[in-house]
Amino acid sequence: MVRNYLRTVGRHFSALFPPACAGCDGVSITGLAFCAICAPVAHRIEEPCCSRCQVPMDLFRPTGANSLCSRCQRQPPAFDSVHALWEYDGSVADAIRRIKYGGDLPALRALCRGASPWLSQHLYDLGPDLPVIPVPAHPTDLQRRGFHLPSLALRFLSVSNPIVPCGLRKERPTPRQATLSLEERHRNLIDAFRWHGPSVESKIALLFDDVLTTGATADAASRALKLAGFDSVHIFVFARAPFISGSKPAT
Ligand SMILES: [Zn+2]
Ligand SMILES: [Zn+2]
Known part of the structure; x- marks a missing residue:
């Protein structure tokens, strides 16, 4: 009885206040992450x-399980795979900017609403008991921003895997990656991360961040996890840049 009443109230509430769009000030009447204009x-x-x-x-390149881009062939990153839902471009880049620099939490909720089924399924497929580790920020960065995007996103996403929020730490503050060249990004992050969590049992780590641009952060964090004893590290992000070098502007 009470449940039916709450359900009816919820339906009216949703009709009156449809979910926000992640990319603009509009609403998503479909309940997905983006409105009809941003989608x-x-x-x-x-x-x-x-x-x-x-x-x-390249579409004409032969594909297969071991199909590597030129950069991964030349200089393999410390992580073993990347799983991104969207390209970091268009409405998705708008949404990330709104969240990251504007503290727009309704936009984050909307993005999580859109990514949740995909992410939950992929994490579950790799192993429902595997730990999910949010890529950490240094306390000074946290103070500036007021919230930690990857951790907050994992709370909004319906992830059933265990989350290990404080195992990996960022030991020192680093200049904003967006202001640096590709080389500088990698140099900037050497030994920036260290594992302080419990002794490693699972051997497989699932690392979660909001976006992957050049991959320098994911690489440095994965290196720290492998030094701690993880055999493989798989990166999960909302979006990854649709280009290979650090030549385009990134967050
Ligand atoms: Zn929109
Ligand atoms: Zn590659």
Whole structure:
């Protein structure tokens, strides 16, 4: 009886206040992440992609399980795979900017609403008991921003895997990656992360961040996890940049 009443109230509430769009000030009447205007410019990652870093590859290149982009062939990253839902472009980049620099939590909720089924399924497929580790920020960065995006996103997402929020730590503050060249990004992050969590049992780590651009952060964090004893590290992000170098502006 009470449940039916709450359900009816909820339906009326949703009709009066439809869910926010992640990318603009509009609403998503479908209940998905983006409104009808933003949805067409929120691009899902499509094959063929590099099997390591998931950068989109040339359509005419032969694909397969070991199809690596030139950068991963030249200099393999410390992580073993990347799983991103969207390209970091268009409405998705707008949404991330609104969240990251504007503290827009309704936009984060909307993004999580859209990504939740995909993410839950992928994490579950790799192993429902595997720990999910949010990529940490240094306390000074946290103070500036007021919240930790990957941790908050994991709370909004319906993830059934165990979450290990404080195992990996960022030991020192680093300049904002967006202001640096590709080389500088990698240099900037050497030894920046360290594992302080319990002794490693699972051997497989699932690392969660909001976006992957050059991959420098994911690489440095994965290196720290492998030093701690994890055999493989798989990166999960909302979005990854649809280009290979650090030549485009990134967050
Ligand atoms: Zn919109
Ligand atoms: Zn690659």
